[in-house]
Each structure stands twice: as structure tokens, then as C-alpha cells.
Amino acid sequence: MQKNNLNEVSALVLRLLAIIISIFFFQQAAANELLISAGGGPQPDSPQTNRTYGIDYSFKKFEKSHRQHIHLGVSYTRVETDTQENNSFHAVSIYPQLNLYPRKQSWGQPYFFVRALGPSYISSNQLGDRHQDNHFAFQAQVGYAARINWQSSEDLVVMVSWKHFSNANLFSDNEGIDMPFVINVGLNF
Structure with missing residues (x-):
């Protein structure tokens, strides 16, 4: 019975994420920043090593x-x-980022x-020996970055950070999933 409730919560969270993403994509964007990312490193408190790659799009900026x-x-x-089993997942997140x-x-x-409490849908609740209670998690990321002048404006963005997924102890299983070194490179247009 509890597993069905968790699946219903995961489905609801996924629907809410899709609605929020579609609302923001169809609004006039105040900021356009597109970044690609790659990185990884050893998982703290575990013998496994994690790798990541992805894409981020910032669509609103408030100064x-x-x-x-x-x-x-x-x-x-x-x-x-x-690891041999449970060796990957996909995550879709919405994030607030403070610069x-x-x-x-x-x-x-x-x-x-700092990116904190970005609601996320993760396609699997296990990565190697790391367990999450269900498919709902939060994305957190903290790091250092620079906007570099290129073609007479600050168009190029380079970021170095630590990226983390967990459910913030909202559910019983909450073994965080970490990528200790992530590089994002992209354009501000």
C-alpha cells in the first residue's frame, strides 16, 4: 500500500514539474543562459565513483x-x-540559483x-549502493563561476561546482548522490 502511495506522489510530482516547465518556457524570458555540464568523482561514504553530464537553461533573472x-x-x-547494477538515472529539475x-x-x-531545493524527478531511486525512497529528490549545487567577456559582452560562462541529489530527509531512505567536481560551460545570449 505504501509503495502505491509513493508511486502516486512521484507521478504527481512529475506532472507538476511538467506543468511548471511548460509555463516558464512559454513566458517571455528575461534571461537566456544555456550551459552544458560534465564531471564526477568518488561518492563520499561509498566505494563507487559517479559521473554526470547534462544541460541547464536559465530562463529568468531577478537582479x-x-x-x-x-x-x-x-x-x-x-x-x-x-557498479554493475543500478548504474544510471536521469533527472529533470527546476532550480532557483543565487549568484x-x-x-x-x-x-x-x-x-x-548556490542552487538549493530544486525539485527533481529522478528516473531510478537507486544508484549503485545509494538509495532514495522514491523518485522525488532535490538538486543542490554550489560553486564558483565567471562571466567572461567575449565579443564585447559577458557572453561566456564557466562554472566549477559540487552537485548533489537527495530528498532532504522528507522520506526514510535518503542516501545522497554526489558529483564532487562538475564543470559547466555555456553562453549567455
Whole structure:
């Protein structure tokens, strides 16, 4: 009975994500940033090594000041591990991202960023020896980035970060899935 309830919750979350993504894609975008990502590394507290690649699209930007920007975006992530069974999953996420800039803009604007509590649908609730209770998780990512002047504006974006998926202890099984080193490269257009 509990498994059926969890499947219903997962289906509901997936439908909500699809509705939210479609609403935001059909709105006029205030920010357009497209990034590709790749990375991986050892899973803490586990003998497995995880790898990832994906694509992110930030479609909204809210400037609180020249030092604080909030981005909203969607993300597709593929995660693989080096185990024989349960060795991959796909994740679709919606994320808020806070960018903190140390100074006013210059030739290449460095910044610190945090993505937290990005609701995600993961296609499998197990990756190697890591277990999640169901297909609902949150994406978290923290790192350092820079917008680099290219063709007379800050068009190029480079990010280095740590990426994590877990359900924030909302459900009983919550062994986080980590990629300790991820590089995102893309364009701001």
C-alpha cells in the first residue's frame, strides 16, 4: 500500500514539474543562459565513483542589486556510476540559483553561486549502493563561476561546482548522490 502511495506522489510530482516547465518556457524570458555540464568523482561514504553530464537553461533573472542575482532554470542531468547494477538515472529539475558577485562588473565577472531545493524527478531511486525512497529528490549545487567577456559582452560562462541529489530527509531512505567536481560551460545570449 505504501509503495502505491509513493508511486502516486512521484507521478504527481512529475506532472507538476511538467506543468511548471511548460509555463516558464512559454513566458517571455528575461534571461537566456544555456550551459552544458560534465564531471564526477568518488561518492563520499561509498566505494563507487559517479559521473554526470547534462544541460541547464536559465530562463529568468531577478537582479536584487549589482551584487545579487537570482536565476530560475530547468536542468536535465544524467548520472552514471561504476557498479554493475543500478548504474544510471536521469533527472529533470527546476532550480532557483543565487549568484553573489564580489564587486561591480569588469572584464570578467567572477561570482559564487548556490542552487538549493530544486525539485527533481529522478528516473531510478537507486544508484549503485545509494538509495532514495522514491523518485522525488532535490538538486543542490554550489560553486564558483565567471562571466567572461567575449565579443564585447559577458557572453561566456564557466562554472566549477559540487552537485548533489537527495530528498532532504522528507522520506526514510535518503542516501545522497554526489558529483564532487562538475564543470559547466555555456553562453549567455
